Amino acid sequence: MNPQSGLPAILCEDVRKSYPRRGQVLDGLDLVVEPGTIHGLLGPNGAGKTTAVRILSTLQRLDSGRAMVTGRDVARDPAGVRERIGVAGQYAAVDEILTGRQNLQMFGRLHHLRARVARARADKLLERFDLVAAADRPVRHYSGGMRRRLDLAVSLIRSARVLFLDEPSTGLDPRSRNDVWDAVRELAGSGTTVLLTTQYLEEADRLCSRISVLDHGRIVAEGSPAELKARVGGNLDDAFLHLTGRPMLVGVA
Amino acid sequence: MTAISAELQPLPARLAWFAADTWVVARRHVMRLFHRPDELLGTLLIPVMAVLMFGFVFGNALGAAMTLPGDEYREFLLPGLFALTMAFGIGNTTISVASDIRGGVLDRMRSLPMSPAAVLAGRSVADLLTAAVELAIVMGFGTLLGWHWHGGVGALLAAFGLLALLRLAFSWVGILLGLLVSGPEAAMKYFALLFPLAMVADTVIPTDLMPDGLAGVARWNPLSATVITTRRLFGNPSAPTTSWVAEQAPALAVAWPVAIIAVSMPLGLVRLRRIAR
Structure with missing residues (x-):
């Protein structure tokens, strides 16, 4: 890999x-x-x-x-x-006032992805981390698990090595915790x-x-x-x- | 994926990335205002209240002191409040930078392959865009109350330019303060210090009506130069210039903000780099 x-x-x-x-x-x-x-x-x-x-x-x-x-x-x-690299957790945060989608697109652009690529990548990650329904809501209204998943998605906006x-x-409930663990395992599985x-x-x-x-x-x-x-x-x-x-x-x- | 290393590129490409990154950061701050328009309110309420307080409550008395009728005093007052609006924007700038440090957004940006300077430059571009909206609102409010500009379009644009330059200077001071304070609540605590800065100047009453020592300070206040010059450009009544500083107002209205930016911008960039220590 x-x-x-x-x-x-x-x-x-x-x-x-x-x-x-x-x-x-x-x-x-x-x-x-x-x-x-x-x-x-x-x-x-x-x-x-x-x-x-x-x-x-x-x-x-x-x-x-x-x-x-x-x-x-x-x-x-x-x-x-x-x-x-991708950085997530207490080391780096997302913008609480913007929506999940806006965060993903903005950090994609700051990763020097072209606007179209950043948009497509944001859509993909929203789907992968089960955030499509919340995509256009401000992050401050997210639950702890959603926030953690968005954080993970943002750190993966450009496929990090x-x-x-x-x-x-x-701070996550067992179900969200398992979701996050699965996502991490999946990442490692892909290299x-x-x-x-x-x-x-x-x-x-x-x-x-x-x-x-x-x-x-x-x-x-x-x-x-x-x-x-x-x-x-x-x-x-x-x-x-x-x-x-x-x-x-x-x-x- | 199409992404290019920033540091290995020739200067023109790096400048292009700097401009692109700056624009993305500026857009971020503008988008935030669409989600939270009330953030503008804090900055706007002060000049709007000042129009009411100084224009109407004290207006006739202050006008009498200047041997001006009340409505002419209000014409005199408004350019002072435009500059005051530019100055008060510094609060939002400082709080925003301090919050990004506290919340970890600055760290996220520093971990990206973007230009670090663009984080600050983007904020100052957003400040200019916000200032244009604030100025339009205060001007509209002033027009409702009888303020007019009597000059030509060129003079009007020159006045806008000077106000924007003043805002840019305050923006970089705000950015520097945001990088230095311990947190957003500290920034809020010191907000009241803006009042003497904004009032001990040719904003609300002419400096000649202030006690001697204070008048000397007020004449040298960077706001005074902008206010005196924009008053002339708008064709609004102004106090007779009785001091050397006031005579140099047009030159100082450019020189002051340029000097402030020349000091605070490099200090801000150095401070940003020091965060990694």
Whole structure:
């Protein structure tokens, strides 16, 4: 699927980032994400998940180290990276006052699609994410699930090679959550690489083929959900406690 | 899919993308106004109320102070309120930029292969389009109350041009403030500071009627230059010019906004780039 096969979709080498007030947020992050997989970045609040994704999606600069997305260096070729990624969740929002269709068309145009292509693509995505009936309503009247689906659709307005997704099912009812999970699986099936950050073990377990556990700005463990569980002979919850010395946030996605 | 990398292209192509991106962003803000026309109300109510308050409640008294009859004072007043309308638009600009940062829309745009400067330029283009509508409404309201322009079409267009230039200057100041404030509610908190800016100028009463120290400040207010010049261009009554600043009004009506834009636009662009730190 990926024309540059052999190259990881995401590569981080010793990425460091500190903020004046928060101190060292990323403390030598190493990460390899294979193309076409759903990769989970699991960690408690403050572990550095958001910063990692903000650096990979060119929203924030790194202090040192190297970060590549589909072979493009985020520091040297941010424009090249931006053409190949989609960003959704808390990292990027849609316009609440405009309608779903207007959002899709606008972001399509800003992705430098021609007007006709942007319109056609918007129609397709509205259909795919079951938003046709709500297409011409302002987004502020959408339910949580509809909003999340629109967010996903907007981040896919130009077929992205890598999609950054933040806690895709937080605050959703079980039905909407399953819809979003299905959409994410479908994407990965069609060759898109998904990097998913989550605090929820169930989400990581159900969705990801690989999980990297992030704590204090570095990866403390990595493997398939089964491998991580096998390492400590329990469930992911125990694995997390074992790895970080802290219990994972107790919650059901 | 037909999409082309922005940064690897020669300058003319990049400028074309910048213009296209700017237009898409400007359209976004205009479309928002169609969904929420009440956002215009905040900016419009102030000049409309000012017409009523200063034109009618205080109009005859202020006219008497200037030895003008009430209806001539209203002719004097309206160009002041046109400039005031341009100034008050800054509130919407600042709040809009601050909300886009808070809400994550700015981050979404920064993650796209578009020109980052177009995010700001699009807002200022939208401000100009909005200002044209606001100006038309305040002018229409003024006409109902007896305001007329007495000059030629060329003078009328020149007056519009100066008001648009003033709005553009306030737009870039608003954009810069929006990038600097902590959030939209902070922007709203400081909105009242616009009143001295708009009133300590040749807008409502001539600066000669103000206390000495204040008059000096008011004469140098960028609004004064635009107001004095547009009053002449509209052929409306104006106070006799008794100061050097007032004599230079036509030149200052251009120089002030150009200087303000020359400072605030680059600062805004630098600030936008710093957000990535």
